[in-house]
Amino acid sequence: MSQMHFIGGEKGGVGKSVLSRLLAQYHIDQDLPFRAFDTDRSHGAMLRFYGDYTTPIALDDFSSADQLMEAALEQNQNVLVDLAAQTSRPLFQWMDENDLFGLAAQEGIGVILWHVMDDGADGIGLLEQLFEQLPSGARYVVVKNLGRGKDFSNFEASRARESATALAAPVIDLPELHATTMRKVDHGNLSFWAAANNAEAGLGLMDRQRVKVWMRKAYRQFDAIAESIA
Template sequence: MANIHFIGGEKGGVGKSVLARVLAQYFIDRSKPFLGFDTDRSHGSLLRFYSDFASPVVVDRYESLDNVVEAASENPDKRILVDLAAQTHDSLVKWMDESGVLEATGELGLTITYWHVMDSGKDSVDLLKKLLDRFGSRLNYVIVLNQLRGENFDIFDRSGEKEHALSLNARIITLKRLHEAVINKIDAGSTSFWAAKNKSETDIKGLGILERQRVKVWLNHAYEQIDGLYV
């Protein structure tokens, strides 16, 4: 049964695209077939870093978004990974409502998982509340506490939304912090995480032996978190 994974969080800069790249690399390393869709017209990370697996999708065009469900239906053995750009939530919800997406995917035997990527600020908590209030138990949720964008999630812990999410069977994982200089060098080289951890120093400008090792440690922790989700 195909699973459609929407990587969201609505707020810009919370690390949605980093998580999408981690999931893409996870699927590759775990030999899990997948197809990617990228909604960011100007800075599409899946198109940039995993172009062999990704296609563009225009989130405010229904016929473009329809391709996500069509791909899931036609490729039941593949996971569908959709990297949502910032400020696309309302367009996505409108498409889902007016197209009866949840009803259609249910009839097709498809499941939808929404990965809500959070930084440590209140805005991320407010956006999570909006998401949970809107869809309730009709979606599967994974909440990602992204330590690349802050390590203290006390606001989330005290907000009541953690309990709200858990009551809807949401799963919560942590994406640990990776040294900023390392991820900046990876991005500057437009390279996949596989290349970052495996290639020699001459292949990626300025990325040294221990920097590559830090990528391996970071990815291994992320993979351990994702393994527990059985995606």
């Protein structure tokens, strides 16, 4: 069964594109069929790092956004959608005016909303809004980005956390990659595989090792919710 994965969080800078890139690399490494879509018109990270797998789309253009459903229908595969900041309004309009959840259920396609958050109050409020805006039966994954915050105690004590539990939404951690190493990966325009394995890509042995360990930790988080990904 195909599944559509919308990787968002609405705020800029919380790590949505890093998670999208990791999910793309996970699919490649696990030999899982997928297609990726990038909604960032200015500097799309998925297009930059995984361009061979990624198509640009404009969510405020229905004929463009419709490619998401078409990709889910063309074969059994995961559709990864890297949502730029401030794209929830056109996304939800497209979902609502096309009754996406009803159509997806009719076609046997899963729809999963990934919410990437830092440890600030905004992330908690935006998650509450997400739960309130979508129809009952929607599926979610909540991602605490440890590279964007260390203290998620306010989230753990929040109404949003209670709602996630009630909705059976898994809550996972996105491990932190050493900041200098991540900058080298990004400045080198490297896929995570190249950063971890290609000695000629410009990263030293210890940087490559840090990327490998980081990916391994992230993959364990994905494996723990494999039913949401595979």
